[in-house]
Amino acid sequence: MKKPVKVAITGAAGQIAYSLIFRIASGSMLGPDQPIILQLLDIPDSLEKLKGTVMEVDDCAFPLVQEVIATADPMEAFDGTDYALLVGARPRGPGMERKDLLEANAKIFSVQGKALDAKASRDVKVLVVGNPANTNALIAQSNAKSLDPKQFTAMVRLDHNRALSQLAAKTGTKTTDIEKMIIWGNHSATQYPDITHTLVGGKAAVNLVDQEWVEKDFIPTVQQRGAAIIKARGLSSAASAASSAVDHMRDWALGTDGKWVSMGIPSDGSYGIKPGVVYGYPVICANGQYEIVQGLPVNEFSRGRMDATEKELREERAAIEELLK
Numbered sequence: 517m518k519k520p521v522k523v524a525i526t527g528a529a530g531q532i533a534y535s536l537i538f539r540i541a542s543g544s545m546l547g548p549d550q551p552i553i554l555q556l557l558d559i560p561d562s563l564e565k566l567k568g569t570v571m572e573v574d575d576c577a578f579p580l581v582q583e584v585i586a587t588a589d590p591m592e593a594f595d596g597t598d599y600a601l602l603v604g605a606r607p608r609g610p611g612m613e614r615k616d617l618l619e620a621n622a623k624i625f626s627v628q629g630k631a632l633d634a635k636a637s638r639d640v641k642v643l644v645v646g647n648p649a650n651t652n653a654l655i656a657q658s659n660a661k662s663l664d665p666k667q668f669t670a671m672v673r674l675d676h677n678r679a680l681s682q683l684a685a686k687t688g689t690k691t692t693d694i695e696k697m698i699i700w701g702n703h704s705a706t707q708y709p710d711i712t713h714t715l716v717g718g719k720a721a722v723n724l725v726d727q728e729w730v731e732k733d734f735i736p737t738v739q740q741r742g743a744a745i746i747k748a749r750g751l752s753s754a755a756s757a758a759s760s761a762v763d764h765m766r767d768w769a770l771g772t773d774g775k776w777v778s779m780g781i782p783s784d785g786s787y788g789i790k791p792g793v794v795y796g797y798p799v800i801c802a803n804g805q806y807e808i809v810q811g812l813p814v815n816e817f818s819r820g821r822m823d824a825t826e827k828e829l830r831e832e833r834a835a836i837e838e839l840l841k
């Protein structure tokens with residue numbers, strides 16, 4: 517029997533968490549033999565609703581769940597945390613851009629960065645889902661001075677999965693036939709879903725689809741998918757966001773077996789993206805660590821898109837600079 521690990525989920529009374537908590541509790545994230553202590557955080561006004569979610573977790577009688585803590589205190593929620601999924605934030609509604617959320621949500625992540633710094637396991641792995649996810653991850657990271665910046669990541673995996681699904685539909689293949697997809701940059705409408713290096717059934721994707729489809733259909737569809745879901749559901753994506761959060765953490769913790777996935781991580785100068793932003797990169801995970809896939813040629817079209825999404829991230833950074841101190 518493995519020692520239990522502590523998994524903190526913020527925004528635990530919200531709609532993403534309503535899917536995420538149950539997937540994690542069933543073993544989808546860390547495996548069917550990894551016991552879990554759930555540490556659920558929400559704001560005082562949402563605690564009554566959270567009580568209902570906890571009752572439902574109890575009612576599932578999950579074999580892996582050792583204990584469930586529900587609290588409005590970040591210091592309690594992050595005590596000894598091994599995995600932190602920072603979901604809690606206000607989602608955007610119809611017609612809003614992610615940058616509209618910047619001010620509303622930024623402060624949450626400075627408080628939580630400090631609490632993680634003070635209380636979490638020194639090896640904690642942090643995934644920020646709450647939008648604007650990349651810049652929120654930057655804020656949390658900057659407020660956790662004693663932790664390694666590499667421990668803070670943002671979710672672009674939903675974009676990665678959306679891109680796989682769009683390309684599979686276009687080429688009449690399965691998502692599992694596709695390798696080496698990349699999402700560069702921000703989880704926003706400037707992100708760059710890049711199929712330049714992608715293989716479909718071992719063949720170069722760029723030879724299977726035309727550039728016009730890539731520019732006029734594929735890239736905008738992936739960039740605008742969040743907005744399309746808000747329009748259709750009247751609410752932002754939830755089950756797919758939860759599923760992608762599980763994929764991100766599982767791959768980081770358990771490895772990708774040499775496969776590429778996309779993660780928002782602190783930029784280190786790779787591919788000309790200077791340090792100071794959390795940027796989507798292609799990575800390979802092994803032994804609980806991720807490494808950027810290096811040495812890929814970048815054509816002129818890709819360079820322009822990669823720079824444009826970096827520019828947006830630097831503007832977001834400038835808007836919350838005072839929270840980084």
Ligand SMILES: NC(=O)c1ccc[n+]([C@@H]2O[C@H](COP(=O)([O-])OP(=O)(O)OC[C@H]3O[C@@H](n4cnc5c(N)ncnc54)[C@H](O)[C@@H]3O)[C@@H](O)[C@H]2O)c1
Pocket residue numbers: 526527528529530531532533557558559562603604605606607608624644645646647648649671672674675703752753754757
């Ligand atoms: N990165 C992605 O791919 C992605 C995908 C979908 C949604 N999102 C984002 O995830 C976030 C959550 O979405 P949702 O649909 O679950 O929203 P929701 O409104 O259903 O739930 C948010 C929850 O967060 C809680 N909360 C607010 N402030 C908090 C704080 N300081 N500490 C702890 N909890 C707090 C709220 O009380 C609420 O229960 C939004 O910002 C949304 O835009 C990101």
Ligand SMILES: O=C(O)C[C@H](O)C(=O)O
Pocket residue numbers: 607608614647674741742743745752753
């Ligand atoms: O687009 C949104 O605001 C929600 C989320 O980030 C998504 O991509 O579905």
